[in-house]
Amino acid sequence: xxxxxxxxxxxxxxxxxxxxxxxxxxxxxxxxxxxxxxxxxxxxxxxxxxxxxxxxxxxxxxxxxxxxxxxxxxxxxxxxxxxxxxxxxxxxxxxxxxxxxxxxxxxxxxxxxxxxxxxxxxxxxxxxxxxxxxxxxxxxxxxx
Numbered sequence: 001x002x003x004x005x006x007x008x009x010x011x012x013x014x015x016x017x018x019x020x021x022x023x024x025x026x027x028x029x030x031x032x033x034x035x036x037x038x039x040x041x042x043x044x045x046x047x048x049x050x051x052x053x054x055x056x057x058x059x060x061x062x063x064x065x066x067x068x069x070x071x072x073x074x075x076x077x078x079x080x081x082x083x084x085x086x087x088x089x090x091x092x093x094x095x096x097x098x099x100x101x102x103x104x105x106x107x108x109x110x111x112x113x114x115x116x117x118x119x120x121x122x123x124x125x126x127x128x129x130x131x132x133x134x135x136x137x138x139x140x141x142x143x144x
Contacts, residue, residue, distance in 0.1 A: 006075055007031075009055055016041065022073040029073055031056065037067035083129060086110060087142045094141070101128070113139055 009031075010019040016033035033041045033056070040058040047055050054076075056068045063082075066072055084097035086105070095105025095114075101123055103114040113136065121131045133143045 031068040031071050033067045041067045085144050
């Protein structure tokens with residue numbers, strides 16, 4: 001399943017307003033594109049090229065933005081796409097960490113550091129994200 005499979009657009013109400021349903025709960029809701037995201041929402045290239053992605057996601061620079069953040073359903077608010085972006089000392093992007101605390105990286109050294117962090121900083125800690133950021137920063141990575 002993809003996040004886009006959880007939200008169905010029933011019909012368009014206005015230029016930036018849609019009648020939707022949260023598939024997992026059967027709850028209907030009105031999605032209004034946030035005013036500050038309307039310009040990027042007009043570009044339909046991303047959802048057309050990624051049919052399983054949420055229809056309300058749009059790229060903005062190197063990020064994917066939710067264009068209905070204010071009206072997004074509960075499962076979207078709990079699903080945090082990217083919580084950390086990790087770069088090397090020179091600013092080169094090395095990986096991302098998703099809201100499920102999974103590292104996505106091809107960098108062997110970063111993956112090894114992350115595995116060590118997972119062993120030493122368990123997910124059960126209330127400040128696990130901050131502790132892992134500090135750990136990576138202490139090993140020369142930049143984390144935002």
